[in-house]
Amino acid sequence: MTAVEGSSRTSELARQDESALLDLLQELEKRHGFVPRQVSEEISRLVEVKLERLRRIQGKLDSTIRRDVQQHVAQWRNEEGNLIMILHAIQNQHGYVPREVAMELSRELGVKLARIYEVITFYHYFKLQPPGAHTVTVCNGTACYLKGSGELLNELRTQLGISEGQTTADRQFHLDVVRCIGCCGMAPAIVVDGRTCGHVKPSDIAGHVAAVKAKTGGAK
């Protein structure tokens, strides 16, 4: 590979991604023992462009996050003890509390990040991981427990191949266990994407899972 070849490949690869660029550099170094000046100049120019682009994207992201957070904060600005309510609003928006948002919130409220994480991690309701596309929740209130929620959970574990609190590798299903959804009259109950199903038998699980999968397939 000549230096010119190298530089043309560099510009090509730089458009794609950075790790490939690194690979290329390593390859050039291995072959020539050094990185030709022509190439290194080209790279430094391209990388700068790339970094700039990255910064631009990042800046855009930051400003959306900042705007969202500012909106949430503005809504609760004059309320005392608003942190939990703001976190609820953030989780409703994203499905979890992303780290960047928490950091922005810390700046916006003037509360230490550790304080915010103290609250997030204390309450079960707040999540730090993005949820799957579909959530299956098993109620493990006492009434459901007595009527066999354990069997339902086992069945779901087998069907989905994950245990509670986890998300499948394709990010399609998230399996959760909750304390009580207050539908004890129809125990045992599960909640599939916000729809509560009562009097569920382990044999019904496959049907519910298939229904959700079918829904996804249809959407695609």
Next chain:
Amino acid sequence: MSALTREALEAIARQPAAGPAEWIRVQLDTGGIAAGAEAVHQALLHARDMHHHACAVLRAGSVGYSFADPVIEVQAAGMPAVHYGRVTPEMAERVVREHCIQHRLLDNHVIATRQRALALSGPVTHLLIRDTGPESGSKTDFFQFSFGEELKRCGLGERIQVVRALDMGIYDEGLVVQLLPGGVTYANVLAPDVARIVAESVQGGRVVDDLLWKKADRQVRIVLRHCGNVDPDSLDDYLKRAEGYQGLRRALEQTPDQVIAELKVSALRGRGGAGFPTWMKWQLTRAQPATQRYVICNGDEGDPGAFMDRSVLESDPHAVLEGMIIAGYAMGASKGYFYIRAEYPRAVERMERAIQAARERGLLGADILGSGFSFDAKIRLGAGAFVCGEETALIASIEGRRGSPTPRPPYPSVRGLWGMPTAINNVETLACVPAILLKGGAWFAGFGTTTSKGTKVFAVTGKVRNAQLVEVPMGTTLREIIYDVCGGVFENREIKAVQTGGPSGGVIPVKHLDTPVSYETLQQLGSIMGSGGMLVMDKTDSMVEVAKFYLKFCVDESCGKCAPCRIGGYQLLQILDRISRGRGSASDLAQIQRICLAMQRASLCGLGQTAPNPVLSTLRYFGEEYQAFIEGGPSYARKVSRAATAASGAAPAAPPRAAPDPRGPVAATGTNPAAVGGTVS
């Protein structure tokens, strides 16, 4: 919308508005909607538009028949209102056409559990029948036929309809017949009585005294008085049809001291579990000199298996709000917070709407009803921490911090929210308050026992035939609640124990079922009243597993601040786990007692102090089960586990099975000597 004045409220009180003559109310609470009530509502609207425009299709909260969700109530002109349970959208058209237009009831869906009369009120139009005998329901068809034939013979076949009911609120009393309108009810009806009932009651207009069911309905509804009858999203409905905000009007006509005195007469005690007198709490908060006082409504119903608060908040939010405003007036507070679980989105939504509506009509805000008293209420969401049911932890959570409890004293009535005097009341307590102001403390104190006055709502669930919300006067026995109101245990299995009070409560064995329910009696039995969850367990439930379930809950929920709760709970769980795997040793039981004592004495807050209750009460009443696991060893534990699997496999038709924990064995029907021994002792 203009602000309400006191005069306007008085006018409403003098002249309650007449609603539409014909209506269908669909009970849209979380349970109902989960069972498909929204679809039923849509279908009914459609059917109404097609066939019968005069009939209003309304929304309402839940009356509490959880076993029969979705439930609707139908009022046709000239007929008594009828509840239908297990309604499907496909039925909607039949409800409108047959019930509303032709005045013919639908078979197999009528719930007639509460209205009963001793005298006929008019010519009979419908007979409701249900066989409540051992093979429940099997003779219903036969009797429907014979009543029909008998009526035909008398030439009444056209005029009087015989309907199979879904539930009559009477259990194990043979065939039950109820005459509509009125609700005269006969039980233990045999084939020869058919002709007698038709001749005497239907034709003659007399009551057949020897068959008459004279037991009145056990339930007294104070907290649930409007649940299922009013539209929770409509302030107007509450004002016009449910004496809404009349209690507040009465309160504002009195001095705050008089309001507290009225509460004192009623002897209302906190319904959240501990049973502290409400008037005293208000008095203490009022007595503190402060610039600002707060009222908090604790709607963080964390007990698994309890749904009273959710149901009240969803079905009658204005009553709770009215109670809070009265509380604010009585103690001189100008701000109130509703602390509601985020897991109850519908309750939050409806309360938000209620607050908004009340604000628009001047029932919240400055100078309420021209009294000079100002009050505002806000909602704060819980975030799934059981410990936040504890007062000091709840306050920390409202302040936006993690919900760790702090040592008491100072009590919240001295130093609460943001250091100001604060009174924290349960949803149910606040819902009682307007009724007390309206009807008087003496009226309220007329229900209940000497130490526990009034009524209590219980969410009866578990292995019970009709899981539902029940409101009974204090002093009603557990047996009456479970057998008379809820129909006993599923599939006539034997009841083994009742769990009250959730993870902080204890297990009450079957031999104590005749205990009248009150704060004191339940405490003596090693349990607590709690917020009102009542779990019924049958012979297939292993008490060691149940204790482990509750303890695991408390260990998960422990905030970790104090050592007795954090470490003690964990160690206790390890021992229980060991025992349930058959690897326990004889010294373990003594060790359990020691740890429990330490937790009770030394824990900072109620969670740690009461966490050992389920363990101690199961150990107290079902010690043999623990002993059997310890003596039997791993082979016994495996046998129990295998037997449980076999038992659940043998009866696949039975929906409620022994609940197996994936990590441990489960006791089984009949094969567990300890389980049998449980009742003998």
